[in-house]
Amino acid sequence: MDTNKLLLVIIAILLPPVGVFLKAGAGKDLLINIVLCLIFWFPGLLHALWVVTKD
Template identity: 40%
Template sequence: MALTCSDIFKFFFAVILPPLGVMFEKGCGCDFVINICLTCLGYIPGIIHAFYIILKY
């Protein structure tokens, strides 16, 4: 799996605000809602989930 230039910006936004990185990758769907919930429960789980989504797709 190759990383593109846009992935660098997605990772940056995922560290600053994890749901934003997921929204740029997948849009406003189920993964976005899950990431909002994880970010509310804890900032680190939100970042981990955002990185997972960005690397998976």
């Protein structure tokens, strides 16, 4: 895992929507992540980690 991806994973753990925004920009992934974080933090965290780690 390179340094950029490691930093994105750390950001995604602390603030999931920010990690998704930095990786995917302002789009459907960010909207989905915000909704998941509002429902409950854990689904938003899982989604953020999935978005950040996929290639």
